[in-house]
Amino acid sequence: MRISVIVITYNWPQALDAVLRGLARQRELPFEVIVTDDGSDEQTKQVLARHAQHFPVRLTHVWQPDDGARMSRARNRGIVAARGDYIVLLDGDMVPGEHFIADHHAFARRGCFVQGSRMLPDERATKRMLAHKRFRPHFFTRGLQRRRHALRLPWLARVWAFPRVNRRGIKSCNMGFWREDLIAINGFNEAMTGWGREDAELAVRAFNYGLMRCDLRFAGMATHLWHRSRKYEGRSINDDILDATVAHGLQRCEQGIDAHLGEFTQPPIDLRTDAAA
Template sequence: MKVSVIVTTYNWPQALRLVLRGLARQTRLPDEVIVADDGSGPETRQLLEEIARDFPVPLRHHWQEDIGFRAARSRNRAIAAARGDYVLMIDGDMVMHRDFIADHLRHAQPGSFVQGSRALTTPALSQRMLSDGTVDLSVFTPRLDRRRNALRWPALASLNLRRARRRPPRAIKTCNQGWFRADLLRVNGFDERMEGWGREDSELAWRAWHAGIVPRHLRFAALAWHLHHRERHMDGESPNDRYLRETRAALKVRAELGVDQHLGEFAAQPLPDLRTP
């Protein structure tokens, strides 16, 4: 099964460097990495061209104009360009354990998507990682919050998933998710009417639930460390709440403005591999 990793980013090339370093050291390498860029400045492109020189798999860059927070559209276009059967979505501030991809694939099942967790780095730990390039953390690393999410125990992860009950979406975050691409196309990806912070991930999960694609929460595997930073948003209400309420009330399955509008473009002209001059 071919795997496409989609990394969202916006104007933080220092963090992106760590994320890509972690991807290049996976025990099971992805088949391609697509950086979904929501309008970063030229520093990000320069970084990617530098890293691409010795990156072990195809590295692709999709950039869109910076006219506000448009994560839904950025991810949709990366999904449309992806060539893998399975799509892993992570944020550009998530540094992955060496077995991150292998763990996700071990627990992938048709008709479901996998929701992973994250451990949080404190400001001091995050700064150290950015300064010295550290990507190998463990449950014993000092200055780590949500430490329970830094424990890797594959047997317990499998047992936990087998015993998990089928339940509606909860605690949905696209910073660590695995999907069959066919399922994403079935529900038409993210709803691009949703701009600004919030709810585009939860709204997708509810449409998937209505389509019979269930969330499966993975613990004790597919570990990732979230780099500390000032948030681009405030917790609480989002202007996109109305779309989420509408989706739940109407039992919607497909996005009104979704990934299908981009498929033809990338079928005709695939995203280039930055390793190729």
């Protein structure tokens, strides 16, 4: 099984640097890492160029112009660009633990998608992580919320990961899908822009398609770096789209992955090739 990690980023190069360092030190490496970029400036390119000099697996950069928050479009383009069989979705401020890929590999199963978990350091702990590259949070780290997710207990993880249908706690910052399943449901709904609900809407269509959800707890550890909340209060058009998907039992969205299927007939350039040149 070839695992493609799709990291979505936007103008936080320090966080992306930490994420790429985490992916480079995996006990089991992925097949490739695709950084899909919602319009970052040159600083992000500089981080990628630096990592490309010594990155252990294929590293690519899929960029789109900054035209507001278009996370669904960015993720879809990353999925189309991927050459792996299995997609792990990761936010550009989610620093993976060293067993992250191995655990996603172990818990991937046909007919299911995987919902991972996260630790939440406070602002002080996040600054420490970014300033000291060797520091890794653990169960006793001060300022850590959801510290139970710092415990890696594979035997308990297997008990927890029973297939089910449940929308609660769906977060695209740490998810795993078979690529063919994402293609079948047309990926993320690009009618949804701005903050929120695109991950829940994707999960609803996945359930309608017949997929089950497996929770990855006590494994697949990752740390979600602190940042100021980007949530908007009140309902938005995204809520209306989600409600319509639920009401009509939709499996596919109209604006999705199929708009990009012809874009990457040739895979994006491996940045390590440019670095070697």
